[in-house]
Amino acid sequence: MLKVTSVSRSFGDHRVLDEISFDVHSGRMTGFLGANGSGKTTTMRIILGVLAPHGGSVTWRGGPITQPVRQSFGYMPEERGLYPKMKVAEQITWLGQLHGLSASKAKANTGKLLDELDLTGRADDKLEELSLGNQQRAQIAAALVHDPALLILDEPFSGLDPIAVDTVLRVLRDRAAEGVPVLFSSHQLALVERLCDDLVIISRGSITASGGREELRAKYGTSRFELVVDSDAGWLRDHPGVRVVDLDGPRAVFEVDNGQTDQRVLESALSRGAVRSFTPLVPSLEEIFKEAI
Amino acid sequence: MATTGFWPATKLVAEREMRTFLRLKGFWFGLAILLIALFAAAILPTLFGDSKPVVAAVGPEARQVLTDTSVEIRDVPDVATAEQLVRAEEVEAAVVPGPRVIALDDPPTKVIAALATAPPVDLLAPAAVTEGVRILVIQLFALVFLMFGMGGSAIAQGTVTEKQTRIVEILVATVPVRALLAGKILGHWLLNVGQLLVVTIAAPIALQLGGHSSLLTMVAPALGWFIPFLCFGFVLLASMWAVAGALVSRQEDLGASMGPVMMLVMGPYFGVVFASDNATAMTVLSYIPFSAAVAMPLRMFTGEAQAWEAALSLGVLAGAVVAIVLLASRLYTGSLLQTGGKVALKKAWAHAD
Numbered sequence: 001m002l003k004v005t006s007v008s009r010s011f012g013d014h015r016v017l018d019e020i021s022f023d024v025h026s027g028r029m030t031g032f033l034g035a036n037g038s039g040k041t042t043t044m045r046i047i048l049g050v051l052a053p054h055g056g057s058v059t060w061r062g063g064p065i066t067q068p069v070r071q072s073f074g075y076m077p078e079e080r081g082l083y084p085k086m087k088v089a090e091q092i093t094w095l096g097q098l099h100g101l102s103a104s105k106a107k108a109n110t111g112k113l114l115d116e117l118d119l120t121g122r123a124d125d126k127l128e129e130l131s132l133g134n135q136q137r138a139q140i141a142a143a144l145v146h147d148p149a150l151l152i153l154d155e156p157f158s159g160l161d162p163i164a165v166d167t168v169l170r171v172l173r174d175r176a177a178e179g180v181p182v183l184f185s186s187h188q189l190a191l192v193e194r195l196c197d198d199l200v201i202i203s204r205g206s207i208t209a210s211g212g213r214e215e216l217r218a219k220y221g222t223s224r225f226e227l228v229v230d231s232d233a234g235w236l237r238d239h240p241g242v243r244v245v246d247l248d249g250p251r252a253v254f255e256v257d258n259g260q261t262d263q264r265v266l267e268s269a270l271s272r273g274a275v276r277s278f279t280p281l282v283p284s285l286e287e288i289f290k291e292a293i
Numbered sequence: 294m295a296t297t298g299f300w301p302a303t304k305l306v307a308e309r310e311m312r313t314f315l316r317l318k319g320f321w322f323g324l325a326i327l328l329i330a331l332f333a334a335a336i337l338p339t340l341f342g343d344s345k346p347v348v349a350a351v352g353p354e355a356r357q358v359l360t361d362t363s364v365e366i367r368d369v370p371d372v373a374t375a376e377q378l379v380r381a382e383e384v385e386a387a388v389v390p391g392p393r394v395i396a397l398d399d400p401p402t403k404v405i406a407a408l409a410t411a412p413p414v415d416l417l418a419p420a421a422v423t424e425g426v427r428i429l430v431i432q433l434f435a436l437v438f439l440m441f442g443m444g445g446s447a448i449a450q451g452t453v454t455e456k457q458t459r460i461v462e463i464l465v466a467t468v469p470v471r472a473l474l475a476g477k478i479l480g481h482w483l484l485n486v487g488q489l490l491v492v493t494i495a496a497p498i499a500l501q502l503g504g505h506s507s508l509l510t511m512v513a514p515a516l517g518w519f520i521p522f523l524c525f526g527f528v529l530l531a532s533m534w535a536v537a538g539a540l541v542s543r544q545e546d547l548g549a550s551m552g553p554v555m556m557l558v559m560g561p562y563f564g565v566v567f568a569s570d571n572a573t574a575m576t577v578l579s580y581i582p583f584s585a586a587v588a589m590p591l592r593m594f595t596g597e598a599q600a601w602e603a604a605l606s607l608g609v610l611a612g613a614v615v616a617i618v619l620l621a622s623r624l625y626t627g628s629l630l631q632t633g634g635k636v637a638l639k640k641a642w643a644h645a646d
Contacts, residue, residue: 048466075466081458098467
């Protein structure tokens with residue numbers, strides 16, 4: 001398990017991270033959400049030791065992250081880059097060796113990965129000859145070649161076409177299923193919604209929410225309902241404990257102040273006529289995200 | 294999981310640098326041009342040069358020695374007449390009983406080469422090294438130094454490429470930064486020293502083929518010093534090239550940071566070319582680590598310096614290499630991950646944490 005504890009970092013007078021803490025658990029895909037400039041990349045660079053924290057600590061399996069430990073991590077930086085003039089397979093094999101694999105193991109892993117990522121046909125092309133989407137796949141392969149113990153991916157899906165997203169997603173899911181903790185940042189909330197098990201939301205250098213996806217949904221979402229009746233639902237505005245979010249003739253979306261109010265609303269609705277629909281609304285991540293930041 | 298320590302990482306980085314360059318057509322093309330130029334300079338003048346040299350022969354023995362050689366024979370009755378002709382520069386040399394060769398101020402390499410066995414040579418106005426040869430050798434040494442020094446600029450280019458493409462983040466997250474630096478220096482050192490060795494092996498062959506064996510005898514000791522000096526000197530410059538690359542984030546900005554290093558290569562080059570007559574200047578240049586690599590071997594060639602001087606200067610150079618590499622390693626570490634514009638040296642120094 002990766003544990004980030006009270007990590008702070010400033011650039012000059014600008015405090016980019018303010019005592020942030022969160023965990024990344026084994027076998028879980030953890031989505032790292034935050035607006036541009038909220039501190040996601042800085043956090044990831046600190047975890048990878050590329051940047052030093054000004055306070056706090058990052059531990060892996062309870063111990064400090066030393067050079068040999070760091071070497072077992074897989075990292076995909078936000079700004080992509082591999083050697084443009086080096087052949088794809090050769091490059092990924094080399095990076096595998098740099099991470100401590102033997103030449104033969106690195107070669108075997110590269111072959112397997114390129115196959116998984118549908119890149120085998122481009123193995124002997126120079127990186128710069130690949131389309132951007134394929135370069136992105138090569139970048140994923142570079143982060144995975146050494147069978148990393150932990151995966152840190154900064155915006156892994158940006159720039160990918162939908163088919164590539166599915167391919168990469170499958171590959172990452174496989175790794176998580178093998179027990180590898182995966183931390184990835186993204187702006188694409190719908191994608192994160194589909195993909196992540198846990199969520200960490202960061203805003204202006206502070207963690208505003210973190211936990212399991214369902215747990216967060218429950219925390220941020222059970223108070224909202226949709227009601228559809230036969231006649232006008234305007235009476236809801238005057239119902240105690242209710243805040244109407246949206247009202248459109250017989251259809252209304254409202255929030256309640258506590259766990260009993262929703263049942264009382266249902267009773268009054270039934271007393272006024274037929275109820276066609278009464279649904280608790282599960283918030284999308286986007287809503288949680290907007291609320292949390 | 295196996296891990297890569299400092300040395301395996303250094304080796305992997307060096308291997309990659311070398312493989313990249315050995316695959317470039319330009320690399321082999323450059324080496325080929327260099328060798329062709331070397332052989333052409335040594336051989337062509339002999340082949341197409343001023344036809345046959347005229348040589349005076351005294352006595353049947355001398356005549357016989359010169360028969361079947363590529364010289365034009367002019368029979369003269371005695372040694373005195375032969376010397377007269379030599380002094381009047383009517384003949385290039387004279388072969389007199391002994392057999393011995395008489396020439397004016399310069400060993401007649403063509404004549405000697407034309408003879409099956411080299412007979413003893415009497416110089417009437419001997420000079421340690423003739424002016425023409427001296428200038429040629431200085432030019433050649435300076436040129437090799439220049440090429441060798443500039444060869445390190447590939448390290449600066451490579452470092453910027455890594456910064457610009459951002460692969461540097463992956464590299465830094467994987468292996469110690471010092472291993473990156475060491476691997477680059479090692480890789481390019483091997484590439485350049487390898488080329489130097491090829492040239493060092495080819496040069497005597499070319500001189501021999503061109504019939505300049507006596508020149509070879511004169512140059513060989515200086516060449517012997519030149520190689521260790523260049524081996525150390527390259528590390529000195531290579532570490533500075535690496536810093537020049539690490540200080541900027543884009544190829545476009547490289548010119549600015551490469552300037553000072555380029556001065557450290559061009560300075561000694563022009564220094565020895567223009568100050569070669571000035572013994573004091575050459576002495577100073579031969580002890581400054583940056584110019585020692587070319588100035589000291591040249592002083593050895595012209596016979597101005599003793600072997601202990603060369604050894605001392607080499608020691609100074611080796612000490613400077615250690616100091617500069619340590620300094621460069623700190624600056625490289627401090628600037629490698631800094632992006633946006635050119636990193637000030639002060640900032641690079643402060644950031645090495």
